[in-house]
Amino acid sequence: MGDVVNRRETRVGRENEPTAAGVGVSVVMTTYNENPRYLAEAIESVLSQTVPADEIIVVDDGSATRDPAPVLARYPQLTVIRQSHRGLAGARNTGWRAASGKYVVFLDSDDRLMPEALAFNLRRFASEPRSAFVYGDHRLIDGEGRPITYVTMPRPGSDPYATMLQGNCIGMHATVMYRRQVLEAVGGFDESLPSCEDYDLYLRIARSHTVASGREMVAEYRRHDANMSRDLVKMLRTALQVLAKQQAVARANPAHRKAYEQGRSAWKAFYVEQQLRRVRDAIRQREPVGPPLRDSLRIWMLAPWAVPGTVIRQLGSRLRARVGRRRVDFGSLGGLEPVSREFGFDRGKPVDRRYIEQFLLGHKYDIRGHVLEVGDSTYTREYGEDRVSRSDVLHIDPGAKQATWIADLADGRELPSNTFDCVILTQTLHLIFDLARAVATLHRILKPGGVALVTVPGVSSVDRGEWGRTWYWSMTAASLERLLSGRFASRDISVSVFGNVKSAVAFLHGLAEHELRPPELDACDPQYPVIVAARVVKGPEASDAPRP
Numbered sequence: 001m002g003d004v005v006n007r008r009e010t011r012v013g014r015e016n017e018p019t020a021a022g023v024g025v026s027v028v029m030t031t032y033n034e035n036p037r038y039l040a041e042a043i044e045s046v047l048s049q050t051v052p053a054d055e056i057i058v059v060d061d062g063s064a065t066r067d068p069a070p071v072l073a074r075y076p077q078l079t080v081i082r083q084s085h086r087g088l089a090g091a092r093n094t095g096w097r098a099a100s101g102k103y104v105v106f107l108d109s110d111d112r113l114m115p116e117a118l119a120f121n122l123r124r125f126a127s128e129p130r131s132a133f134v135y136g137d138h139r140l141i142d143g144e145g146r147p148i149t150y151v152t153m154p155r156p157g158s159d160p161y162a163t164m165l166q167g168n169c170i171g172m173h174a175t176v177m178y179r180r181q182v183l184e185a186v187g188g189f190d191e192s193l194p195s196c197e198d199y200d201l202y203l204r205i206a207r208s209h210t211v212a213s214g215r216e217m218v219a220e221y222r223r224h225d226a227n228m229s230r231d232l233v234k235m236l237r238t239a240l241q242v243l244a245k246q247q248a249v250a251r252a253n254p255a256h257r258k259a260y261e262q263g264r265s266a267w268k269a270f271y272v273e274q275q276l277r278r279v280r281d282a283i284r285q286r287e288p289v290g291p292p293l294r295d296s297l298r299i300w301m302l303a304p305w306a307v308p309g310t311v312i313r314q315l316g317s318r319l320r321a322r323v324g325r326r327r328v329d330f331g332s333l334g335g336l337e338p339v340s341r342e343f344g345f346d347r348g349k350p351v352d353r354r355y356i357e358q359f360l361l362g363h364k365y366d367i368r369g370h371v372l373e374v375g376d377s378t379y380t381r382e383y384g385e386d387r388v389s390r391s392d393v394l395h396i397d398p399g400a401k402q403a404t405w406i407a408d409l410a411d412g413r414e415l416p417s418n419t420f421d422c423v424i425l426t427q428t429l430h431l432i433f434d435l436a437r438a439v440a441t442l443h444r445i446l447k448p449g450g451v452a453l454v455t456v457p458g459v460s461s462v463d464r465g466e467w468g469r470t471w472y473w474s475m476t477a478a479s480l481e482r483l484l485s486g487r488f489a490s491r492d493i494s495v496s497v498f499g500n501v502k503s504a505v506a507f508l509h510g511l512a513e514h515e516l517r518p519p520e521l522d523a524c525d526p527q528y529p530v531i532v533a534a535r536v537v538k539g540p541e542a543s544d545a546p547r548p
Contacts, residue, residue: 025101026180027046027053027104027105028096028104029043030059030091030092030108031109032062032085032091033063034110038222041112042108042109043058045107047075048492050116050118053105053118054100056077057099058081059082060081060082061085061086061087061088061090081095081098087194088189089193092106093188096180102180103121103178104178104179104180105121105174106198108173111221112219114218117218117219118177120216122177125177127212128210133179133182133202134177135170135176138171139151139496140222140223141222145220149525150217150497150526151171151524154169155169160211161259166266167263167267168199174221189201194234196238196241196242200242203242207249232275232278232295233298236271240302268303271299272299333509339510339511340511343463343507347511348512349513351507351530352507355530357379360424360426366422367383367422368384368389369390370389370419371384371391371421371422372405372420372445375395376402377393380424384422409438416445418445419446421449427455427457429475430456431471432472433472436483439483439484439486453534454533456475457530457531457532458474458475458529458532459499459529460474461510477496477497481534492536492539496534499528499529499530500528501527502516502523507530
């Protein structure tokens, strides 16, 4: 199996957080010549879980050019196993076979878990106890750890095997939590596969087990030049190889046979399209086209019939774009007057409310204990359920009926320090001119370990009523994260964006949620953020002094 070089198990959860005592969660990390900074960030993301892992196992799969030992030595609570290079599947098999937990999560050493990753998936298992594995959504980050986009994956449906035959509906392996006994039953990962070993495992499990998922953001996938998925030829060849292993089983069922054929076509079209884009990018950037052309030939040999259709679709898309540049039909949205000047309230639920509620639903387990909400207690009641022991409302207007505290967050002297387990601060910061002082108050009034759930407008019209004269700001993910980092530690800040160009246009015009289809609402484009949201935690030993 390899050499175990140290084993010190400790629990590293925060105070006032639920624990997984008696549950048994093992996080298995694999590393091979990894960037030391990425490796450290991956480990820190596991140590920062609101529900701590019972053990963290790191498998060094024969690193030769970058020794992980200096980084691993900083964390005596890790179990480290060193082995000769066997590939990703072999390293993962070593890890889960050494694990003692009832549940297993696999994390690549260049990726990161979100703070509530283990908590979310454990709750999913509690609500779907027959599931062999559960998973959530993820987001892409760049090499520096900055968010790129939120990725919402398809749900497994009533027939997860058929869904997965059509394509990998999970997308990122770290979002998955397995029952260890299921890994044992199917024999773990196929070590003959150079890639797509996770997709192969999903298929083998889904063939005879239930799978469940949720929309919570569970992990972060880092895009950089060393990603295995950048080798498109290997990825396509292995994806087709994985599907071929299912051919006999799939063809015994008409629905599965159809899904199998759809999956083969989809994988081919996807990688042909990716390769065409690489050739086009090389030409545009005046880079050598020899390597992408050679890869194109190899991919086209694997998927010859996918090439004509993909080329036709791309040409058609470019032609429509050119025509569109000449003449755009704005239709009923072409006038100078918006459809509604009331943000869509007069037509139904506003688009931004969908995103705010989606964010709060994903973090509803933070709404517990002593909760302070700004404006009224609507979200506390809706999402806090029986976890709330006391509900307070903050308002700036002395005449507000529900208010238990009258104060301005930019001053906030009336508000008690270290008091609230959760603060719900939706669509408020943009109405405060002195943002830094407001964040200082927010930090001060939270208990150590307390959580603030914050949303601010991105692309938005300005209120024409009472709030218009104090509508000072709209924000981006970068500005909100930098603002919060003045008081909160960066590791305790998780920023998300919601929206895309279509939902932004709809929101600006005052259309309501029901006037767009769910895919049009749920697509995420960080260039067009309708809502920017953040979950922030006050560290257990935090000082109220400004951070440098």
